[in-house]
Amino acid sequence: MKSNIFKMKLKKGDMVKVLLGKDKGKNGKIEKIFPRDGSVLVDGVNQYKKHVKSRAANQKSEIVTITKPLVAGKVALICPKCKKPTRVGYKIVKSEKIRVCRKCKAAI
Numbered sequence: 038m039k040s041n042i043f044k045m046k047l048k049k050g051d052m053v054k055v056l057l058g059k060d061k062g063k064n065g066k067i068e069k070i071f072p073r074d075g076s077v078l079v080d081g082v083n084q085y086k087k088h089v090k091s092r093a094a095n096q097k098s099e100i101v102t103i104t105k106p107l108v109a110g111k112v113a114l115i116c117p118k119c120k121k122p123t124r125v126g127y128k129i130v131k132s133e134k135i136r137v138c139r140k141c142k143a144a145i
């Protein structure tokens with residue numbers, strides 16, 4: 038059994054760029070974080086259409102769009118400062134751990 042919780046460098050509200058998969062190249066905002074399985078739900082990314090059968094017998098089935106979480110490793114944080122997809126680094130400032138952009142070194 039996997040007991041270690043994935044170390045999540047991303048936060049809710051972060052803008053990310055999709056690096057892999059069907060939505061490669063898309064940008065989106067993180068809506069939800071799932072630290073347990075190391076995945077993130079990104080607004081407008083990894084969407085699937087699903088047929089939902091109507092409960093009423095005489096009605097047609099509906100098509101709904103659902104957004105599925107994707108593995109955090111498939112996305113890169115977009116630095117709010119330099120606007121580039123970057124890796125997240127850490128820096129200790131006054132015994133507090135802060136996230137920094139690996140490219141422009143700005144605190145994120």
Ligand SMILES: [Zn+2]
Nearest residue numbers: 116119138141
């Ligand atoms: Zn930056």
